[in-house]
Amino acid sequence: MSRTRPNSRRVRDMRQRLLCRDGRRCFYCRTPFTSDTDATLDHYIPYSLWRTWWARNLVLACTDCNSGKGDRLPWPLVWVLLATAPACPAGVPA
Numbered sequence: 001m002s003r004t005r006p007n008s009r010r011v012r013d014m015r016q017r018l019l020c021r022d023g024r025r026c027f028y029c030r031t032p033f034t035s036d037t038d039a040t041l042d043h044y045i046p047y048s049l050w051r052t053w054w055a056r057n058l059v060l061a062c063t064d065c066n067s068g069k070g071d072r073l074p075w076p077l078v079w080v081l082l083a084t085a086p087a088c089p090a091g092v093p094a
Contacts, residue, residue, distance in 0.1 A: 027059035
């Protein structure tokens with residue numbers, strides 16, 4: 001998908017695919033959605049850092065989790081990035 005927000009029909013279709021992919025639950029707290037309209041689209045990597053509407057960067061979240069995460073990287077992603085970062089950056093003496 002492109003960097004611009006898709007039209008409402010494509011967003012609706014994408015939401016249905018994400019509901020099936022994620023088991024109709026909030027991606028973060030795993031609470032089941034009582035209705036499909038309770039699910040909010042969330043960019044796993046914040047849109048401010050990676051301007052894309054690719055489905056692999058979108059998850060469905062409940063309103064509380066989506067607003068709680070805000071514009072931050074999720075902790076599991078931060079842990080992966082820190083674990084794979086070199087102990088001493090290239091060009092910096094140890």
